[in-house]
Amino acid sequence: MKKIWKWLSILLIGVSIVSLSGCQSVTQRANTENTWDKIKAKKEVVIGLDDSFVPFGFETKSGKITGYDIDLARAVFKQYGIKVNFQPIDWSMNVTELRNGTIDLIWNGLTITSERKKNIAFSEPYLYNDQELVTLKSSNIKSFNDMKGKELGTQTGSAEIISLDQQPNLLKNKIKNKQPILYDSFTDAFIDLNAKRVSGLLIDSTYANYYMQHSGANHQYSTYVGAFPKSSFAVGMRKGDVTLRQKVNAALNKMAKDGQLKQITKKWFGDKYDSPLLNKYDK
Known part of the structure; x- marks a missing residue:
């Protein structure tokens, strides 16, 4: 009986390896x-x-x-x-x-x-495109330094995360917990900014400018372009x-x-x- 289980185990492992190899080859071909x-x-x-x-x-x-x-x-x-x-x-x-x-x-x-x-x-x-900090004018935040100890939002998988990590002293090391709050979309991020659950958003200027222009509340926001390079x-x-x-x-x-x-x-x-x-x- 033990021999049977041994051979079954070997067979299952072999099937798994073949399956994984097949998946890898499909992905490799796609690349x-x-x-x-x-x-x-x-x-x-x-x-x-x-x-x-x-x-x-x-x-x-x-x-x-x-x-x-x-x-x-x-x-x-x-x-x-x-x-x-x-x-x-x-x-x-x-x-x-x-x-x-x-x-x-x-x-x-x-x-x-x-x-x-x-x-x-x-x-x-x-x-x-520029990466800019968007805040509410009422918060009186006008620079990256003003974000010290405050919560910053940005989008999951965005270029802004890469910029924060590559040049942490510009903004990342200043914000609360030295980590941004991540959102599935910038639409969700603006909802939290408007509700004052975060103090600022690091966001693509092209998106931010369009959103603010069409929000009907453009006068409520301030923007700041820091030293992150143009993308x-x-x-x-x-x-x-x-x-x-x-x-x-x-x-x-x-x-x-x-x-x-x-x-x-x-x-x-x-x-x-x-x-x-x-x-x-x-x-």
């Missing part, structure tokens, strides 16, 4: 495979996004997905006759979703960082998707040349924007 031909054949590309990230990609009250990056993505793939399927995801799992092959691209105000470059490839950057937004993709990257870059550059990129950017940001792609051609 290295050049999928453009498959996308072109299906005439569909799947883009992962945080559907609460105004104004880049968000769901309206009627359930429609809209936003700056939505318009850009549709315009890019229209050039190739490819339909865009927007897939809401847990933003903190965006790289995992990409590497598992459940989405083809991350396109939703994605900041280029050295950490992310280790795992994914990026298109050319198409928009600059760039780009499209994230698997490193193996060399052709997909070339196609996205070619389409974005064409739009920068023919005025379509400027038209879409002005639609969402008015005259308050800075685009590295547009700067290349606006000379």
Whole structure:
């Protein structure tokens, strides 16, 4: 009987190893495979996004997905006759979703960082962004130093967390417990800021400016841009998707040349924007 159990145990271990190896090989293929031909054949590309990230990609009250990056993505793939399927995801799992092959691209105000470059490839950057501190004017907080001992909020999986960790003396070491309070979305973070459950938010200026402008309460907020370096937004993709990257870059550059990129950017940001792609051609 003991021999039977011994052989059963060996068999189960073997099956588990094979199963894990299979999963790893699938993930590995997804990371290295050049999928453009498959996308072109299906005439569909799947883009992962945080559907609460105004104004880049968000769901309206009627359930429609809209936003700056939505318009850009549709315009890019229209050039190739490819339909865009927007897939809401847990933003903190965006790289995992990409590497598992459940989405083809991350396109939703994605900041280029050295950490992310280790795992994914990026298109050319198409928009600059600052990371700014947003507070209520009534709190009289006007700088990072004024956040000493106070609670700071930011989004899970955001570039702001990376900035806080890379340059802790700028802000992280000043705030309460030297750790920010994390939110699934900046919409939730603003709810807590307005209720004074946190004293400030470290947030993308493009999101913050749009939110405050459309909140009807813009006069209630103060913003401060500290010494964190200006960041760039780009499209994230698997490193193996060399052709997909070339196609996205070619389409974005064409739009920068023919005025379509400027038209879409002005639609969402008015005259308050800075685009590295547009700067290349606006000379």
